[in-house]
Amino acid sequence: MLQSREGVYIVVPAYNEASAVHDVVSDLRSEFSNVVVVDDGSDDATAAEARRAGAIVIQHIVNRGQGAALQTGIDYSVQRGAEIVVTFDADGQHRVEDVDRLIDALRDRDADIAIGSRFLDLRSNVPALRRLMLRIAARFMLIATGVALTDAHNGLRALRRQAAEQIHLTIDGMAHASEIVDQIRRLRLRVAEVPVVIHYSEYSLRKGQSNLAAIRIAFDYLMKRIFR
Amino acid sequence: MTTFQIVTLPLLALMVLATAIQIARRRLTPRFGMAWIALWVAAAVSIADPDLLVRVAHFLGIGRGADLVLYLSVIFTFAAFFLTYLRFRKLDEQLTKIVRHLAIKESVAPPTSAASTGEIAGPTHK
Numbered sequence: 001m002l003q004s005r006e007g008v009y010i011v012v013p014a015y016n017e018a019s020a021v022h023d024v025v026s027d028l029r030s031e032f033s034n035v036v037v038v039d040d041g042s043d044d045a046t047a048a049e050a051r052r053a054g055a056i057v058i059q060h061i062v063n064r065g066q067g068a069a070l071q072t073g074i075d076y077s078v079q080r081g082a083e084i085v086v087t088f089d090a091d092g093q094h095r096v097e098d099v100d101r102l103i104d105a106l107r108d109r110d111a112d113i114a115i116g117s118r119f120l121d122l123r124s125n126v127p128a129l130r131r132l133m134l135r136i137a138a139r140f141m142l143i144a145t146g147v148a149l150t151d152a153h154n155g156l157r158a159l160r161r162q163a164a165e166q167i168h169l170t171i172d173g174m175a176h177a178s179e180i181v182d183q184i185r186r187l188r189l190r191v192a193e194v195p196v197v198i199h200y201s202e203y204s205l206r207k208g209q210s211n212l213a214a215i216r217i218a219f220d221y222l223m224k225r226i227f228r
Numbered sequence: 229m230t231t232f233q234i235v236t237l238p239l240l241a242l243m244v245l246a247t248a249i250q251i252a253r254r255r256l257t258p259r260f261g262m263a264w265i266a267l268w269v270a271a272a273v274s275i276a277d278p279d280l281l282v283r284v285a286h287f288l289g290i291g292r293g294a295d296l297v298l299y300l301s302v303i304f305t306f307a308a309f310f311l312t313y314l315r316f317r318k319l320d321e322q323l324t325k326i327v328r329h330l331a332i333k334e335s336v337a338p339p340t341s342a343a344s345t346g347e348i349a350g351p352t353h354k
Binding site: 062 | 331335
């Protein structure tokens with residue numbers, strides 16, 4: 001029943017995204033009935049704005065990081081009976097129409113998990129330095145895990161229920177994206193990469209990770225790999 | 229006896245006593261507590277008899293007793309940092325589990341008045 005939208009749960013991790021989350025949720029809600037915003041202990045009105053836009057809001061009482069918020073949203077969706085779990089960033093960088101492409105890829109390409117990639121075509125206007133960082137990161141993940149992805153750090157993903165049940169993110173911070181790739185390898189999940197467009201706004205760049213944060217992210221990931 | 233010995237030896241004796249009390253009150257496990265006591269005693273012995281410390285240093289191929297103490301402290305400190313890091317990470321994981329459990333437990337249904345084209349399949353429980 002992959003076509004049924006009732007079974008699709010969109011998980012939106014959000015930390016201090018009050019100014020962006022309303023529009024993101026509204027757009028999603030025009031297409032999907034189950035939009036789950038995980039408010040990761042925000043200090044601002046993120047939860048209220050998300051609720052106003054029609055999202056199911058679940059709240060971390062203290063900030064635990066994006067990986068932790070994603071896992072909470074995934075757990076919740078699975079408990080609610082989701083057939084497909086989609087992860088979607090709260091800052092407006094993703095497009096709602098790409099969600100359908102990911103869901104189609106799960107079905108048409110018989111994949112367990114579909115991951116968006118901004119590098120499969122030239123539609124995303126990726127800043128040069130960010131492009132370089134993400135390329136290095138993808139190469140690093142290829143060496144570390146043997147999983148070949150052009151854009152391992154894309155926040156837009158779709159998981160079949162079986163994959164959502166198996167994936168368990170233990171890295172609370174941003175290194176969870178690398179951890180997902182790890183688990184794809186370990187669980188032998190079938191992956192489909194789908195071209196998506198990332199909209200780089202001044203807001204999403206300001207709110208997003210600085211290029212320097214890559215060092216911290218790589219450290220978190222390596223420590224987790226070494227000391228499980 | 230040097231002034232340094234007069235000041236530090238009673239202090240270390242107090243530390244041994246304090247550690248023993250913590251073991252007796254079961255705030256320290258006997259094993260962990262004995263490790264601390266061994267450290268205090270080793271410090272006391274090397275202060276009381278610096279020549280012994282020098283002989284141990286020479287035996288290990290280190291020129292001065294003070295260098296031996298320095299090297300051991302650095303290793304000990306970094307090991308402590310590392311163990312603390314692992315402990316912190318474990319606490320982090322436990323905290324995340326609690327926060328996640330609470331978040332899911334306390335989740336509420338979205339308002340049914342929300343603009344919706346389809347059926348709302350939100351949670352029905354409080």
